Amino acid sequence: MSSRTASVDALRWPDVATLPRAIRLRTAADERRVWHAVGRLPLRVLLAGGGPIGRGGPLMEVHDPHAFFRRVASGGLTGLGESYMAGEWEAHDLVGVLSVFAEHAATLVPRPRGRRRGVLSPRRPAGHRTYALPYNPPYDPPGELMALFLDETLSYSSALFRGFPAEQHLLAAAQHRKIDRLLDLAGVGAGTQLLEIGTGWGELAIRAALRGARVLTVTLSRQQQELARRRVREAGLEHRVTVLLRDYRKVLGRYDAIVSVEMIEALGEEHWPQYFMTLDRLLAPGGRVALQTKTMPHDRLPASRTTYAWTRKYISPGGQLPSNEAIEQIVTGCTALRPAERAGFGPHYAETLRLWRERFTQRAADVEAFGFDETTRRMWTFHLADSEAGFRSGALDVQQVLLTKTKTAP
CATH class of the missing domain: 3.40.50.150 (Vaccinia Virus protein VP39)
Structure with missing residues (x-):
């Protein structure tokens, strides 16, 4: 885990402070498939400790490639957001980068897992319910x-x-x-x-x-x-x-x-x-x-x-x-x-x-x-x-x- 990830408050942000366990991935190949899928996107992805990948476009700097690819392989676009919250990647044109991921979400999902989910996000937890009261979120922004x-x-x-x-x-x-x-x-x-x-x-x-x-x-x-x-x-x-x-x-x-x-x-x-x-x-x-x-x-x-x-x-x-x-x-x-x-x-x-x-x-x-x-x-x-x-x-x-x-x- 990167030092950036380790600095996250684990009590307040448990899913950001820790990486998904490897057992949650279907196989290690899922992570590699995401790696190769990102390399085919119209992005310039600069990986720390390695060369750039992608086919050109907005620049994305990945500080912790292992953490980034694991989160995306396990959690899709939700993992992408949590990786950003953890400080594992940056982009000067953040909107441009996110537009590319949104547009190509279906092609990033390791098959047949993606067909089962339909989009690049995990399924809603079984215990998750919407709130009976209108606008009653647990996080009411100050x-x-x-x-x-x-x-x-x-x-x-x-x-x-x-x-x-x-x-x-x-x-x-x-x-x-x-x-x-x-x-x-x-x-x-x-x-x-x-x-x-x-x-x-x-x-x-x-x-x-x-x-x-x-x-x-x-x-x-x-x-x-x-x-x-x-x-x-x-x-x-x-x-x-x-x-x-x-x-x-x-x-x-x-x-x-x-x-x-x-x-x-x-x-x-x-x-x-x-x-x-x-x-x-x-x-x-x-x-x-x-x-x-x-x-x-x-x-x-x-x-x-x-x-x-x-x-x-x-x-x-x-x-x-x-x-x-x-x-x-x-x-x-x-x-x-x-x-x-x-x-x-x-x-x-x-x-x-x-x-x-x-x-x-x-x-x-x-x-x-x-x-x-x-x-x-x-x-x-x-x-x-x-x-x-x-x-x-x-x-x-x-x-x-x-x-x-x-x-x-x-």
Whole structure:
């Protein structure tokens, strides 16, 4: 094991601090097959203690080849992420490298193992379950860490830019543009009774209140509730905004409009029907629901249900990205809601993630100052780059969806 790996906190990051046991590999040949597969990629891979491999492209520097190839052979793309967290490899163009791995994932899987898994990630552990409560992950990112890369709106979701490439000083305006577009879609104006599911840090609720709406916003994060309340108070909008620590399923009443930004992904697929039925119950006749959600292609959904991808393991344990088709099937099958409009803007998410990652990199010293270890810094760097690669490649999209209400449910 390399000295870099040995420095990882074994209690907090057990699967990063230690290498997978050799017995977990089908044979030693699996590791060699991955080695040869990487050598056929459009990458330049510089191996410590050996020559370069690959066919050209973004440069990847592997400090501990044995650890790297064992992790990838055992854990696929999840192992790739854990190897990065352990400091076993680096890349100046991290997004470029991850895009190559994502694009060629199927060819890296040692056969017949890859056919059994379907993608280059281990299967979800038998005891792993999504969470019964919406957005209740065991790792609720501290506000101090999030503030290192978010803009002053503290919006942790895709912005909407006027053009590319975007610049750091334009990010806050782009977040307001995204929020305004969603509020316009929901028809929010003076006198609107608005429900927001998932408060975030309060920017959308404040923006809606400035239009004259009366806003109830609910969250399960106490730190988000506290900061959102403070921001609402500082904006002088306490008479228009109520921030509750509450499960959205326990909300009562009827609302003219409901908005929710990137909330569905945190629920887990088994909770999607209840989520949309709750929206149906809470929406007044003639009301409008405006959602923003990340999406994946529908044909990838079956495989994603059973795999234990890196993001699910470290960032969103209970999460699952929906597809447009899945949303439409659930909505039309068990509610009186109907899809009315949908607009995708995936490239804007890629730009948002790029700006976040650049800002986070620039403030690397502050990560340690706030008490976060090096593995946490590398985890978030990898997450931001991996997500950006997904949106740049078109493997992921982000949608704003309008649902309107018919008279009766099916």
